Amino acid sequence: MTTHVVLGSTGVVGRETVAALRAGGHEVRAVSRTASGSASASPEPGITPVAADLRDAASAAAALAGADVAYVTVGLPYTAAAWRRDWPVIVQNAVDGCLAAGARLVYFDNVYAYGPVEGPMTESTPIRPTSRKGAVRADVLQLLESARDDRGLDLTIGRAADFYGPGASTSVFNMFVIDRVAAGKPPMWMFDATLPHSITYTPDIGAGLAVLGTDDRARGRTWHLPTAPALTGDEYLGLATGGRLPHRTMSMGTMRLGSLFASGARESLEMAYQYTAPYLFDSSAFEREFGVAPTPYAEGIAESLRYAEALRYAEAHRNG
Incomplete structure (x- = not known):
C-alpha cells in the first residue's frame, strides 16, 4: 500500500x-x-x-x-x-x-x-x-x-x-467577491476590472x-495545474452577482492609503502588478497530458457561493 x-x-x-x-x-x-x-x-x-x-x-x-x-x-x-x-x-x-x-x-x-x-x-x-x-x-x-x-x-x-474555491478563506477572490456577495454586499475588484486575470x-x-x-x-x-481561460474582473463579478448587485473597483490610491494603516494592504501592495496588466496562466500542457479539463468559472463560483452562504447560515443559527 x-x-x-x-x-x-x-x-x-x-x-x-x-x-x-x-x-x-x-x-x-x-x-x-x-x-x-x-x-x-x-x-x-x-x-x-x-x-x-x-x-x-x-x-x-x-x-x-x-x-x-x-x-x-x-x-x-x-x-x-x-x-x-x-x-x-x-x-x-x-x-x-x-x-x-x-x-x-x-x-x-x-x-x-x-x-x-x-x-x-x-x-x-x-x-x-x-x-x-x-x-x-x-x-x-x-x-x-x-x-x-x-x-x-x-x-x-x-x-x-491566484486561487479561489469553497472555504478558501485566504483567497483574495473569496474575500473581496465571494464572501461579500454572500453577505449581500457589493463585491470589489482591484485596480482594473477590464483586464483578464486567471484564477x-x-x-x-x-x-x-x-x-x-x-x-x-x-x-x-x-x-x-488546471485553470480555466482567464476572464476579466467585470466578467467574474457578473458571474458572482448575476447582475443583482453593483460592484466597486479599488483604486491604487485607496490601496496605498490603506497600506499606511493595515498590514494586509502593505503586504499586498508589492503584488499589485498582478492586477495592473493581463495575468494569464496557461495549463494546457497538464490538460493535454492527463486528459483533465478545469472547472468552468460559472460552476466554481456558484459552488463557492453556496459554501459561503451555508457557512453564514450555520453561524447565524449557532449564535442564536
Missing part, C-alpha cells in the same frame, strides 16, 4: 488534496500543526491524522517516516518576514524527510517567482521575481532543485495561479496534485 503524506492538511489546498487522494482510493497521512485540526476526534476511513511542527527537523522527519509520496501544501501568514523565516526551513525539513524515507516530493507553488510577465505564463517562463515574497519563492525553488540535482530528490512541482479553482488544485503524486508521467517536471 502506497503511503501518501499531505503536509499542511488543514489548509484549503491540503484539504482538497486529501479529498482527491481519498477519492482515488489512496490511504492518506494528514499532517497538521495539531492532529485535532485533521479531525482526529472522528477520523475518516483511510485518513490518519498526525501532529507535527514542520519547522522542527525531528518532527518533520517523524511525520514523513515510511512515506512513499509527500505533498507540501503548507500555508504561512501572508507576510514577507514570516515567509523568509519559515519557508526555507519547512521546505528543507521536507526535503530531508523525503530523502530519508525515499519518498517522492510534490511541491505546491504559486507564480510569485515569475514576477511580471508579458503574455501567458507557462512552465518555461523564467524565474525573475520582483517582490520580496517572490524572492523567497525563488530561493525555495533553488533549494529544491539543488536537492534534486545534488542529492537525488524525486521532485515534482505543481503551480497554480485556479481549489478542488482542481487538489485533484491536480493528486495526479502529480500518482501518475508516473508527471515525475520530475513542473506542471501548471
Whole structure:
C-alpha cells in the first residue's frame, strides 16, 4: 500500500488534496500543526491524522517516516518576514524527510517567482521575481532543485495561479467577491476590472496534485495545474452577482492609503502588478497530458457561493 503524506492538511489546498487522494482510493497521512485540526476526534476511513511542527527537523522527519509520496501544501501568514523565516526551513525539513524515507516530493507553488510577465505564463517562463515574497519563492525553488540535482530528490512541482474555491478563506477572490456577495454586499475588484486575470479553482488544485503524486508521467517536471481561460474582473463579478448587485473597483490610491494603516494592504501592495496588466496562466500542457479539463468559472463560483452562504447560515443559527 502506497503511503501518501499531505503536509499542511488543514489548509484549503491540503484539504482538497486529501479529498482527491481519498477519492482515488489512496490511504492518506494528514499532517497538521495539531492532529485535532485533521479531525482526529472522528477520523475518516483511510485518513490518519498526525501532529507535527514542520519547522522542527525531528518532527518533520517523524511525520514523513515510511512515506512513499509527500505533498507540501503548507500555508504561512501572508507576510514577507514570516515567509523568509519559515519557508526555507519547512521546505528543507521536507526535503530531508523525503530523502530519508525515499519518498517522492510534490511541491505546491504559486507564480510569485515569475514576477511580471508579458503574455501567458507557462512552465518555461523564467524565474525573475520582483517582490520580496517572490524572492523567497525563488530561493525555495533553488533549494529544491539543488536537492534534486545534488542529492537525488524525486521532485515534482505543481503551480497554480491566484486561487479561489469553497472555504478558501485566504483567497483574495473569496474575500473581496465571494464572501461579500454572500453577505449581500457589493463585491470589489482591484485596480482594473477590464483586464483578464486567471484564477485556479481549489478542488482542481487538489485533484491536480493528486495526479502529480500518482501518475508516473508527471515525475520530475513542473506542471501548471488546471485553470480555466482567464476572464476579466467585470466578467467574474457578473458571474458572482448575476447582475443583482453593483460592484466597486479599488483604486491604487485607496490601496496605498490603506497600506499606511493595515498590514494586509502593505503586504499586498508589492503584488499589485498582478492586477495592473493581463495575468494569464496557461495549463494546457497538464490538460493535454492527463486528459483533465478545469472547472468552468460559472460552476466554481456558484459552488463557492453556496459554501459561503451555508457557512453564514450555520453561524447565524449557532449564535442564536
